[in-house]
Amino acid sequence: xxxxxxxxxxxxxxxxxxxxxxxxxxxxxxxxxxxxxxxxxxxxxxxxxxxxxxxxxxxxxxxxxxxxxxxxxxxxxxxxxxxxxxxxxxxxxxxxxxxxxxxxxxxxxxxxxxxxxxxxxxxxxxxxxxxxxxxxxxxxxxxxxxxxxxxxxxx
Amino acid sequence: xxxxxxxxxxxxxxxxxxxxxxxxxxxxxxxxxxxxxxxxxxxxxxxxxxxxxxxxxxxxxxxxxxxxxxxxxxxxxxxxxxxxxxxxxxxxxxxxxxxxxxxxxxxxxxxxxxxxxxxxxxxxxxxxxxxxxxxxxxxx
Numbered sequence: 530x531x532x533x534x535x536x537x538x539x540x541x542x543x544x545x546x547x548x549x550x551x552x553x554x555x556x557x558x559x560x561x562x563x564x565x566x567x568x569x570x571x572x573x574x575x576x577x578x579x580x581x582x583x584x585x586x587x588x589x590x591x592x593x594x595x596x597x598x599x600x601x602x603x604x605x606x607x608x609x610x611x612x613x614x615x616x617x618x619x620x621x622x623x624x625x626x627x628x629x630x631x632x633x634x635x636x637x638x639x640x641x642x643x644x645x646x647x648x649x650x651x652x653x654x655x656x657x658x659x660x661x662x663x664x665x666x667x668x669x670x671x672x673x674x675x676x677x678x679x680x681x682x683x684x
Numbered sequence: 685x686x687x688x689x690x691x692x693x694x695x696x697x698x699x700x701x702x703x704x705x706x707x708x709x710x711x712x713x714x715x716x717x718x719x720x721x722x723x724x725x726x727x728x729x730x731x732x733x734x735x736x737x738x739x740x741x742x743x744x745x746x747x748x749x750x751x752x753x754x755x756x757x758x759x760x761x762x763x764x765x766x767x768x769x770x771x772x773x774x775x776x777x778x779x780x781x782x783x784x785x786x787x788x789x790x791x792x793x794x795x796x797x798x799x800x801x802x803x804x805x806x807x808x809x810x811x812x813x814x815x816x817x818x819x820x821x822x823x824x
Contacts, residue, residue: 548708548784557824573815577807586822601824674709 531597531624534609536617537632540565540575541610545632545672547580549608552673557584557605561593561620562612590616594623614653621665629660631669631680643683646671654684686786687742690774691718691729691759692749704779711783718755726758737765743789745782747774769795777805 532553537545541560549555558579565571566587579585584605588596593609596602597620611617617629633646640648647669649657657680661667667680690697697717705712720726737744744767748756751772762768769790771778781801785794809815 543707545707547780548711551784569815572821581801581804584822586824596824605824672707672709672711674711 530603530605531607531609531626533630534611534617534620534626534628535630535632536611536614536634538612538635539633540612541578541585543578546578546583546608548672548674550580550583553606553608555583555606555608557586557602557607559593559596559602559607559609560585560587561590561609561616562587563589563616566592590619594620597624614649614656618656618660621660622663627665629665629667630677631667632671643680644669644671644678657684685714685742686789687716687740687744688714688782688786689716689718689744689746690779691720691726691746691755692774693720693753693755695719696749700774700776700779703776704783707776708780708783715779715783720755726755730758730761733759733762737762737768741767743767743769745769745771745786745790747771747779747782749774771795771798773802775802775805778802 532555533549535549540562541558546558560575565575566589572587575587576585590611609620611620614631614634620626621629631643631647634640634648636642636648639650642648657667661681668677669680669683670677690700692700697719701712701715701717704715718729733744744762746759746762746768748759748770750756756770756772760770763770778798778801781798782790790798
């Protein structure tokens, strides 16, 4: 089962992985991204961030959707990490995921800040509103120790 | 809950708590720091800590910056008390492992795991070579 679907522009990195792993008793991490599977250096770096005694699977978004909907991931306590809100929306819609964690998105001149670590463009704001309207519970929370904030309160 | 202290020459201790806060959020709030500044003697901090740990049943976990430095030399002597654990050579990986896993007490076997995490976190990679992918890609 999916314990957490997380948006983090830095994908899987060091102790953030460790802190969520221990907070949610995660035993498998899926990095769902269309570029990483073909990038040896990024893949290598992500593998370095893998917590001990955790399985790490790296797949494209389509392959991730196929794996989740096929049921092969059901036996795991799964953390799914994606890079962008758009990638998260694809997974939410294709797999019927009703909970989304916003961990971190980069600030650019086109974004406004929803929290210290979460920044969204106008398109992403609209997309998040759509997801919320479709029944997805969207929460902003960088690390388990922070209190979660409902996205609709700050959108 | 166990007390956690990072002790350093200069501002490393405060800087490390700042960095831990970025990774682990509010979990960093429980860490105390000691910074030795020029003209100070770490034995003064040792004396103050001696008073504290002698009158407290809680465990004190102290992570010093460098083995054999004056801070470590002074604070190591606190291990005369059974409720004190002193590490040397603190790294961000070590401190995070302690902060995220230790609640009331750090036992010796768990301390070994902390050292393993710290050692595993020290690596070197040379540029100019393709990453050696020692681990195969995992599948579900």
